Every structure is written in C-alpha cells, then in structure tokens.
Amino acid sequence: MTSNPSSSEVVLDVDNLVKHFPLTTGVLVKRQVGAVKAVDGVSLQLRRGETLGVVGESGCGKSTLAKLLMRLEEPTSGKAYFKGQNIYDLQGKALRELRRNIQIVFQDPYSSLNPRMTVGDIVGEPFDIHPEVAPRGQRRKRVQELLEVVGLNPEHINRYPHQFSGGQRQRIGIARGLALRPEIIICDEPVSALDVSVQAQVVNLLEQLQDEFGLSYIFIAHDLSVVRHISDRVAVMYLGRIVETGTDAEIYEQPTHPYTQALLSAVPVPDPSVRGQRQQIILSGDVPSPANPPSGCRFRTRCWKATDKCAEEDPALIVRPGSNHESACHYAAVREDVVVQH
Amino acid sequence: MADPTPPVVAQAEAPETTETTVRTLGRDAWHDLVRKPTFVVSAVLFVFFVTIAIAPGLFTSLSPTDCDLALSRQGPSSAAWFGYDNNGCDVYTHTIYGARASIMVGVLTAIGVLLIGGITGTIAGFYGRATDTVVSRLGDIFFGIPLLLGALIVLVSFPGGADTPELVTISKVVLALAALGWPQIMRITRSSVLQVRSADYVQAARALGAGGVRMILKHIVPNSIAPVIVVATIAIGGYIAAEATLSFLGVGLQPPVVSWGLAISRAQDYVRTSPHMLLFPASALSLCVLAFIMLGDAIRDALDPKLR
C-alpha cells in the first residue's frame, strides 16, 4: 500500500442521496400510487486512493447507487460533490469533464461490450467521445497500451468480444474504464459473473491498477470475502439505506448491526472443520418490498432484537456506545461469534 | 509492488484464442445460411426474379407490345408456351415483363417503410417518454387503417391516366403502401431498440459522455436492425401481393404498365374459358411472394443466436 488512504483528501462526498422510482397507474393519465424507494438517504465519503466496499443483498439499492453516482440516473434528492462541485448541477461541458473522472466497470462481461464492435473500437470509444485526450494518430497506440496494462495481448485489437472468455471480457471493460484516466472507478459486481479461478486474477488486476494510477474505487458486491480483501472501508446496505459502516476490520471483526451479523454468519466458510462451531444466524422471511418498507428500522421485521421502539423510531447512522464506528441500530452491540475466522 | 505483472497473464491467456478464425455475426449467419435448403432455394428464386426484373430481354425476344388480336386467348402451344391473352399478347412475355413493376413496388415499398418505420421506431424506442407516446399513438392510428382499404382510398383520390409515366404510377402505389405499412416496422424497431437500449454497453457509452446520435448509430442500430430487416424482407412478398390486388381492383398500376396484378385483372373475365391467362401470372406472383417470405425466414433463423 503506497499511502494511507484514511488521511488523504475526500474525492467524492455523497450527501443524503435519495432515488425513488414512481409507481404509476392509468393508461392515459398517469397517477402516482407510490414509489420504490431504491436509495433512501445514503451518505458516504470516498477518499483518494481508497476502496470503499458496498455490500448488500439484491434489492438493497446498491446498483441504483452506482447508477446515481455515474449520473446514469437522476436522483430524487440529495447531492454528491466531486472536487467541491455537486455532480447533479453539472451540464454540458462540465458534465463531459466529469465523465472523464468517474468511470464504471459492469457486472456482466457479456452485455457490457457491444458485440458488433472490435476490441479496438470498444476501448478506443472514450477517445472518440473525448478527442482532446488523445490525438487521432495516437489512438491505436493508446488502445494497445491499455490492453497491455490490463493483461491482454495488444495484437488482439481487431477481435470481437465473443472471441474472448468472461475474464478477458472483464479486462476489456476495465481497459475502457481506464482509458480516460479517471480518478474514481465504480465497480458494480465486477467479479461475480466470473469463474472462481478467474475472479482472483481480476481482483489482483484491480488492485495493481489502483496502486499504479492512484484510483479510488467504490466496489459494490455481494461476495463478502472479496469485498473484505479489496476494501479499506465497508458500507453495509439494507433496503436503500446504509445500516453500518466502518473500516474493514471494524465491520468484519466487530459488527454491531444485527443485519451485518446475520450476513457475516451466512458467509459460507470453505473449511469443514469449523462445521457447527460457528454461530449461524438464519434470518427468517424475505427482504420486504422497497415500495413499502417497514416503519422505523427497516430491518426490524427480520430482526431478533426488535422492540416497539424499532417500529416507532428510525435509528440514525451514528457511532454507538461500545464501538467506534457508525451503526444504524438502537441496540447496536458487538458480536464476535459470527465472525469469519478464515 | 513496483513492477506489476500483467504481461505474464497475457502470455498465459494468449494461446487460448489465437488460432481461431475471426468470426463475426455476419459470417456466422452466412455459414448457417449456405447450409440451409430453404435459403438456397429462396435465394436462387430471388436472384432469378431480380434478374428477370432487371433484364427481361434475356428471357424473351418479344416485346410486351408485340400483340396480335388474331391470336386472342389462344391456349398454350409450342409457339407460345403460356398462350395468349385477350389482346393477343404473349402471356409468357407479359409475365416476364410484369416482374419488373411488381418487384419494384415490393422492394421500393420495403425501403420506404424501413426508412419511415425504422427512423420513427428508433427515435420512439430510444428517447421514450412523450416522444414514444406520440409516435406510438400515431403508429396505432395508421395501423388501424387496413392496408388495402387505405391504399384504395389514396389511389382513388389521386387517379392517373393512360399518359402518366410508368415511374409516376409505380411511385404512387409505393407511397400509398409505404404510408400505411410503416407502423409495422416502427413497432418491431421500437421493441428491438428498447431491448438494446437497456444493455450495459449502451449505459457504458452514456457513462463515457456519448451523445444521443452516437449511441444510436454506433450501438443501437447495429444491434437492433436484424429483426427489422427480416420482417421487411418477409413484407416484400406482402407488398407485391398488395400491388397485385390494387391493380386487380383497377386502382394500382395502370396500362400501359405491365404487371402481374394487371394480367390477373385482365384474366378475371376469362377464367373459365382461358384459365392459362390467370394461371401463369398468378403462379409467378405466388412463387415470387413465397421466395421473399422464405428468404426472410431463413435470414431470421440464421441471425437469431437463440435458435442455434
């Protein structure tokens, strides 16, 4: 690790971001009957050179968060400051400038590459859109350099995506994301569609690139062990909110929120010798619909600690007594018997 | 950590895909197509009909105006394999020369609907919201008008005379059919664009700051056009049949234009006594329509990766 990310400057400051997707009925006259609260008040900070892991199950809003931060979706309310500017205020030239600085790597290496374009065209597209970055004559060379950086053969520049395997395609997607030399890369489940033996290659590549280019990552995933490996800080999301956040050690070794504890206890451990020794919290029921989240604490319907207070009072994400990181639970308490000692 | 090691990985992965030939969707489709009897048969027919349309002189030494009333409605013989019509014109020659007008109407109408329907469908599908609503409702209105009835009304409202040039007559029919046929293509294009629009690679382009035109031309159109082309090819057969129907009803192409529809129209009064007048142009029409539909089907099968 080159520098200590916890002391470096904040590059992205997200303040109370909200995204509600309206639910409408009516054929001619649309009437709003409700809203899917996909992201419901998320605040976070990303520092230079740091990796912030965002974990949560499907439907927790982590992918919508990624789209909001990329400004592929407009938020219902809230702000996100990149170098002091609210990214949702930017228009025209300033927005294009922002695009150069925040890039994304998608989950699905198959649908994220245009099947009708060659690798050279895919990786070179950023230069077509931002011609000021690379003079026309140099583009091919730049593309080949990028392919080499991500561990692909630069001679494969004229091939089509279907001629590559999933892991190689993900490398192509990473090369495209790197082309404009962004400061932030949002990785939306970048390894979950890959074979186990290839996942580690891609994780290693992302870490190398971070060291080499001083990138900041927001690493969204549901695989807790990968997130732990790559992240400096971790935020746990549930139903559109962050329920607990802290350094990787704080989250994984001293989890205080019951949901984090349940999540950790459910992580399969590749070691049969701990069978039966580890406390497994099997949560009952399913995640409630984000269109109709429970009152008060959103986790209370599945929580074994829930009381009347949880139904009435929404717990804030603050540092709770007995721990030194933020947790959104009235009864936050460190529990270590669920911790993965692997 | 000073020297990262991606080149090692590159070497390890390189042997995997080096010696495979370059494969594109087009090449794959072609590979499949040439092994399909349906395609081969329909392609041969297609080439045959197009050749007739371009160079009818290759197939007959007579001209469609070489008519002798004395030969009126004579049946097929060794001198005239298809016999003569009521004006004493050689049915074979008329069938050959009729291909040009019929196929021109079919192909030009298909191009017309592709342009109108393709552009409106792409815009509706890509921009969505109000644009989509307006274009879709407009399409619904046109879709509600039966093709033949609508064309009939249009053509009756703008009649032509015997002295109208051939191309003008053909253009009128083409415009009438295209004006009513585009919503079908618009719908197909729109749904195909909707599918492609949500793909991650379009999102990636948007994240890079690509504009609407770029996204449409580079990403949307190349990936959404295949089903549209297929439907348009199949529709050519339908347009040729519609032209024949309109001409049969006396509002489509007018003499002196020679077309299958006109020939069939002329034959209607003599079906019992001189069936050959109907049989040959009608067979040519059916075969041509069938060829286009089969061709469209074969292309669809080849382009649809799910059927592989």
Place this chain on the structure above:
Amino acid sequence: MATTQAGIVPRPDQAGVTPLLEVEDLHVEFRTRDGVAKAVNGVSYTLHEGETLAVLGESGSGKSVTAQAIMGILDSPPGFVTGGAVRFRGQDLLALPDDERRAYRGRSISMIFQDALSALNPVFPVGWQIAEMFRVHEGLSKKDARKRAIELMEQVRIPAARERVGDYPHQFSGGMRQRIMIAMAIALDPDVLIADEPTTALDVTVQAQIMQLLADLQRDRNMGLILIAHDLGVVADVADKIEVMYSGRIMEQAPVHDIYAAPAHPYTKGLLESIPRVDLKGQELSAIKGLPPNLTNIPAGCEFRPRCPYAREICKEQRPPLAEVVPGRFSACHFAQEVLEGDIEPVQQ
C-alpha cells in the same frame, strides 16, 4: 459396459453393498459446428444412501452435463452419451428404452435447478403445479392432491402455505421459488436428489436457509444428495465427499475434511488458495493463471498442465489417471503424493 478402460482404476467401495447410484466411465460429447466438444470424459462416482456428494467445478467442467446425463435430460442433439453406465441400484439406466427410463425420473432420481423462475410454469398456481405431481403419478383426487401439496409446502418451510397455495410463481421471492422447486423434486419421495447450483442465484442469507433445508431433508429422508457447485465455500458445511471436476474429468475425490485440510491436486490447491483470506489482506491473491481449456481442443497429457505451477515434462506426455493416493483419496496428478505432502516446488517458467 462394465469393462474398465485403461486409465480408470477401479475404486473399492463398501464391500458387497450395491451403491444407490453409480456412474461409471461416463462420456458425453456435444457435436457442434465448431467441432466435437468433449464435455465429459470418463467420469465415475458412486453415491450411497444418506450420503451427500458435492461435485465441484467451474463452468465447462462437465459437472452439470454429468447430472443431465444421469437424469436423461441431455439436449440431444447436440449432446450425446458416447459411453459408460449410470446404474441406479444396479440397473443401468442408459441401457433402458425411453419409456422405462422415464419411470425413474422424479420417483427414483429427481433434480432441482439454479433458475427456479424459469423451471416453474408462470401460468399455473404453484400449489396446482405441486399437486399435479400427485394427480399424474399417484392418481390422487384433486382435493387430496391439494392437501398433499400444502403439506409439502409446509415441509419446505414456506410460511402460510395454506394461504399461498393458490399464488403464482412470480408472487414468490427467489428463495421461496427455490423452496417450491425443492417441494416438487421431493414430492414423489426420490432416493436420489440432484441439486444443480441450487443457491447460486440467491443472496447469502437466503443461500444459508436453502442449504440448511436441503441438509435437513436429506437427513430426514435418508436420500442420496448430489450437490453441484462452483465454489468451495457453499458445500463445506454439508458435503460428505467431494469430487473436483475439470475439463470433463474428475481431478480429485476425497472425504470432505481431508480435501480442505490438504488437497492432493494442484487444481484443488489453486482453488483453495485463490479464496481471499484475512491474513493475506493487502497482498495479491494467488490466482490460477490462464483459462480452462477449450473442450473441442483439450491439450494432450494432463488437462490442467497449461495452468499448473508444478507441471513437469511427464505431464505433457501422459494424462494422469485418477488413482488412489492414500486410502480413500484419489487424485489425477502425476505428483499427487508430493502435492498432498506439500513436497513440491513450482517450476519457474
């Protein structure tokens, strides 16, 4: 087909006991336009009553194709079983005509899939679909079948089963749909249940619930359970025996505790080492280099050789047979003993 070919070393099993399910030297190939893909190349394994066998492998390893061949639901063409035997209580299923074979499906061997949504018919209520099993196979009346369906839904722990019996598949969450699939699979009380990546599409907390359910059902009904998975984590808690597949062949077979403690094949070792560990945070993960082989062009010699850090000259020339390393453990590696004991150095390339 009882002949053992060269390279297949017969494995001693519990003496005198006919195994519940026995796959012997199974070969499956897919005849595609790009050539013949050899998906399964001589897979043998046995399953006893009450045993949980985990079959591990990445995509293209042949783990699912083997299961499809056992069930007789291989897409043919392009897939063809080109050799081997699948014996259920001694009866070779591959030798049976189609109609006789069908009788085994559901009653003797049944299967659940990764994608429960596409495996359920969207236009019928789930209760009706479960009840259908009883009406068709056991000739129960509509009322009795419905009662049995509700019982079964309760057994797979679907809350408020009585009220939800008339709901349609899309009204259930992913985890609940997988429970419905499980209910249908165990409806006819099969002796063998094959679960093909049953939790891959599910979230971790739901995954834990489903694995627990499968383990409980397996124990209560004394079924043989074949659990197909792609990562080592999920199966560690429930499996008795592990088969690691690669490139259509079994690379290693061992009791669950042994394999995690000390793998006897470089591939298994590579998989175990590529899992992120706390004590290695901040370091590079030890990744297996390269990619799985193209099944239309499997390299000569050992299939894993191009990716193996220990590959020697012999690995290029001879394909190592699956052979016993220590009693009860088998590995298809020329240097299995050395790998097991950690007594081998990576070759510098």
